[in-house]
Amino acid sequence: MGKMGCHTVLSVLIVFVLPLCEDLFCEAMTMNSVILPQESGGGASQALSHLRSKRSWVWNQFFVLEEHAGDEPLYVGKLHSDVDKGDGQVRYILSGEGAVSIFTIDENTGDIHATKRLDREQQAYYTLRAQARDRNTDLLIEPESYFIIKVQDINDNEPTFLDGPYIGRVAEMSPVGTSVVTVVATDPDDPTYGNSARLVYSIIQGQQYFSVEPNTGVVRTVQADMDREVQDCFLLIVQAKDMIGQMGGLSGTTSVTVMLTDVNDNPPRFPHSNYQFSVPESTLVSRVVAKIKALDLDLGPNAEMDYRILDKDGLGNFRILTDPNTQEGLIILQKTLDFETKPNYTFRVEASNHNVDMRFLSMGPFVDVATVRLLVQNVDEPPVFLSPVSHMVISEAAAVGSHVGIVSAQDPDNTKSPVRYSIDRKSDVDCYFKIDNRSGVITTNQPLDREIVAFHNITVLASESLNVSQVGKAVVLVSLMDVNDNAPNFTIEYQMFVCENSKPGQLIQTVSAVDRDEPENGHHLFFSLTTEASEKLNFTLRDNQDNTASILTQHGSFLQRDQLVHSLTVVISDSGSPSLSSTNTLSITVCDCDLNGHRRFCSQTALPLLLVRLSSRTAAAILTCIFTVLGIT
Numbered sequence: 001m002g003k004m005g006c007h008t009v010l011s012v013l014i015v016f017v018l019p020l021c022e023d024l025f026c027e028a029m030t031m032n033s034v035i036l037p038q039e040s041g042g043g044a045s046q047a048l049s050h051l052r053s054k055r056s057w058v059w060n061q062f063f064v065l066e067e068h069a070g071d072e073p074l075y076v077g078k079l080h081s082d083v084d085k086g087d088g089q090v091r092y093i094l095s096g097e098g099a100v101s102i103f104t105i106d107e108n109t110g111d112i113h114a115t116k117r118l119d120r121e122q123q124a125y126y127t128l129r130a131q132a133r134d135r136n137t138d139l140l141i142e143p144e145s146y147f148i149i150k151v152q153d154i155n156d157n158e159p160t161f162l163d164g165p166y167i168g169r170v171a172e173m174s175p176v177g178t179s180v181v182t183v184v185a186t187d188p189d190d191p192t193y194g195n196s197a198r199l200v201y202s203i204i205q206g207q208q209y210f211s212v213e214p215n216t217g218v219v220r221t222v223q224a225d226m227d228r229e230v231q232d233c234f235l236l237i238v239q240a241k242d243m244i245g246q247m248g249g250l251s252g253t254t255s256v257t258v259m260l261t262d263v264n265d266n267p268p269r270f271p272h273s274n275y276q277f278s279v280p281e282s283t284l285v286s287r288v289v290a291k292i293k294a295l296d297l298d299l300g301p302n303a304e305m306d307y308r309i310l311d312k313d314g315l316g317n318f319r320i321l322t323d324p325n326t327q328e329g330l331i332i333l334q335k336t337l338d339f340e341t342k343p344n345y346t347f348r349v350e351a352s353n354h355n356v357d358m359r360f361l362s363m364g365p366f367v368d369v370a371t372v373r374l375l376v377q378n379v380d381e382p383p384v385f386l387s388p389v390s391h392m393v394i395s396e397a398a399a400v401g402s403h404v405g406i407v408s409a410q411d412p413d414n415t416k417s418p419v420r421y422s423i424d425r426k427s428d429v430d431c432y433f434k435i436d437n438r439s440g441v442i443t444t445n446q447p448l449d450r451e452i453v454a455f456h457n458i459t460v461l462a463s464e465s466l467n468v469s470q471v472g473k474a475v476v477l478v479s480l481m482d483v484n485d486n487a488p489n490f491t492i493e494y495q496m497f498v499c500e501n502s503k504p505g506q507l508i509q510t511v512s513a514v515d516r517d518e519p520e521n522g523h524h525l526f527f528s529l530t531t532e533a534s535e536k537l538n539f540t541l542r543d544n545q546d547n548t549a550s551i552l553t554q555h556g557s558f559l560q561r562d563q564l565v566h567s568l569t570v571v572i573s574d575s576g577s578p579s580l581s582s583t584n585t586l587s588i589t590v591c592d593c594d595l596n597g598h599r600r601f602c603s604q605t606a607l608p609l610l611l612v613r614l615s616s617r618t619a620a621a622i623l624t625c626i627f628t629v630l631g632i633t
Helices: 003-020 044-053 358-363 531-535 606-613 616-630
Strands: 062-065 074-078 090-096 103-105 111-114 125-134 140-152 166-171 179-182 200-205 210-212 218-221 233-241 251-261 274-280 288-292 305-309 318-322 329-333 344-353 367-377 389-395 403-406 419-424 433-435 441-444 455-464 471-481 496-499 507-514 526-529 539-543 548-553 565-573 581-593 599-602
Touching: 062 074, 090 103, 166 179, 179 251, 200 210, 210 233, 274 288, 288 367, 305 318, 318 344, 329 344, 389 403, 403 471, 419 433, 433 455, 496 507, 496 599, 526 531, 526 539, 531 565, 539 565
Parallel strands: 062 140, 166 251, 274 367, 389 471, 496 581
Antiparallel strands: 074 111, 090 125, 103 111, 125 140, 179 218, 200 233, 210 218, 233 251, 288 329, 305 344, 318 329, 344 367, 403 441, 419 455, 433 441, 455 471, 507 548, 526 565, 539 548, 565 581, 581 599
């Protein structure tokens, strides 16, 4: 087959094969390739006509090496049309990306040169257009054709860790191979060409504790006994190197800070096996008397403590709680201390972790025990009464100086200082009682009257003779026994009226009486008329046997003109021994009444007699009302 025939077959082959290439440059056809001309706006028929004319562009695949540092323009390749006979009649023209500014063409020979350094990472290829024109007519002798100049990569970029530096955390005592963190580096070189962007990871600092997977960048532990309490932080340097780690490759590094997190792998331990504290015997119940603390090298919840008292000498007398802020054991007093009774206490305290990790129990018990000794300090205490509250009883009729009772106090200290007694006068302002300062005997100092003060609450003081500032107190409650020293009297001042038309045996009023005494069996009062009152035969009295009496008419038809006011003398007696009685006079005024017994008029002449029997204040009030009604000023 002739030369032109070969070109035709090759052109047709390229028409069908070139679109199947995924790469624009179809590496298999880079040498002496014949590119089918394409014109703007041309169709299949035009392409076929060119095939029939057996014309086409001829050039090699174009590559330019990035970062070329030569002083002269870099030769890229040659454009050539098979129409060009080498007689100078063909002129080559270059246009498109970078034409003139980056790429130049010799219009006579078609030689292309690059005039600037190129960076593949900024632009990987350039698309240009080529024309071949007749030098005389300036007509196209070949259709305009597109071609590409590819910038060929060199290894000029080192790997970079965009997310570094890294911080990773892993639990202490983790098994070998535990994942900590993944580091990732990037390389902007061409991953499809050579090994410039193929990375390998390695650790260049900290490799005795950690490793990194070469291909994935996963950092893992290589020791199983890393102890946070020994070292809690590690600084690693991880390197990423391109060219698969081969010599001449570029590398980048990043730091990885690995923090060991805590696990409960340490038991609590008391710094000392024995503790001793001093506690004043005057310390109040519920107060903290001592603090102890077991140390735990762990952190947070892994170091939380529980404490408990193990021995009977401490149980009941003390309790122990954990301070949530300091993890101290707070020993709290539960019963009052007394140096003279028990000068010291000795008991054991156990400390244990509140949260226990079962994985580490094989290391030993997670508890510790210490002995606590509490020494009770003697305090100069005030005198103590045998009874803080005493009840005493005395008759209200007791004479001044009568014996009421006795109190006793003593110094609880070993010094046994003598005690002096006194009465706090704030509790006995009127000085009804006095006390012997040596014996503690209480006697009356004034006459007593149960009807005035029935109950006395006094405070007795006991002070040490050797230290008067030490004062004890006791309460003495004195109750007065009642004697029958008060006669009964009417409950109120009665005002009685009787109608002129009253009938015999008619009830005028029911009266009652009171007695200020309080007999043990209650009041039982008796009412009676004096002999003189009984002989007048105007009125009579009936004792109702319930501490009341009824006043009744003895006869009927009382007349105002005969007598306006009648007097009735009543004797009221109590049931005491001896019995006391009082004589009381009742005034009964005669009034004009209607048929139903309602008063209509009482004679004014009876008013002065009535006022005489009233108190001055009551009489004045009645007169004021009368004058107001009559309009007298």
